[in-house]
Ligand SMILES: [Fe+2]
């Protein structure tokens with residue numbers, strides 16, 4: 001950890017914007033993800049995360065979708081099964097970005113310091129940008145021309161599964177509501193950050209993104225989308241970095257917060273992995289997709305979660321047993 005400007009491990013490797021971008025554009029997605037993990041594990045301060053946000057701006061208009069449009073409309077290239085599965089994955093992200101944009105507002109109000117508030121306002125703008133990026137992709141590449149973002153989201157609602165609804169409309173919304181009603185409720189903020197930054201972003205989104213980007217790169221599919229989605233995930237690693245830092249500090253200040261994290265994980269973990277399963281599979285715990293088998297995704301997600309827990313000073317073994 002570094003508060004004094006002397007960077008440690010992951011921090012040192014990304015001192016300049018060019019270096020960070022180079023890592024992101026690396027052909028090997030696992031190298032990219034390892035680089036992002038190192039940023040999170042270095043637990044940068046809120047100020048450093050804010051500075052990084054200032055240096056890492058990008059625009060939803062930066063990406064050229066010409067090849068993406070040709071490929072999406074080429075039946076020789078993509079089968080209906082492949083497109084159906086991709087639409088499921090893309091929609092879970094698109095609708096998820098809208099939910100996390102809106103639900104983050106009470107978190108920013110409840111954040112205990114101005115440094116944390118300042119960072120969370122950057123994250124709100126990031127999440128809005130991610131939603132707008134997906135909206136552009138749906139319009140220009142997938143050819144879905146709804147009247148506005150609201151109508152676009154409504155039209156894609158059929159593609160998300162019930163477990164996505166339980167997690168986003170149920171648990172995440174409840175976290176945000178509790179903070180909205182009482183911004184001084186610190187235990188509610190600990191629960192909310194665990195759900196939002198550790199489960200949704202750190203475990204599900206970064207895992208789903210890794211498998212999507214890997215599949216697209218292997219096939220050289222949707223290069224405009226892949227470049228934009230990579231920029232999205234660089235933002236996500238900053239967001240997860242905030243969550244790890246916030247929870248590590250909360251646990252140091254009061255060990256009772258570790259129990260809140262553990263209880264929240266117990267609440268989410270029966271549902272969270274099912275977010276990866278399309279409604280049409282027979283067994284949501286074991287299924288084949290056109291791109292990978294579910295077991296690879298579940299294994300990767302659990303490893304991701306374990307790394308985040310270790311980075312916040314908790315024993316990942318807590319996921320296996322019930323020491324309480
Ligand atoms: Fe996002």
Ligand SMILES: [Fe+2]
Nearest residue numbers: 201235236239
């Ligand atoms: Fe995010």
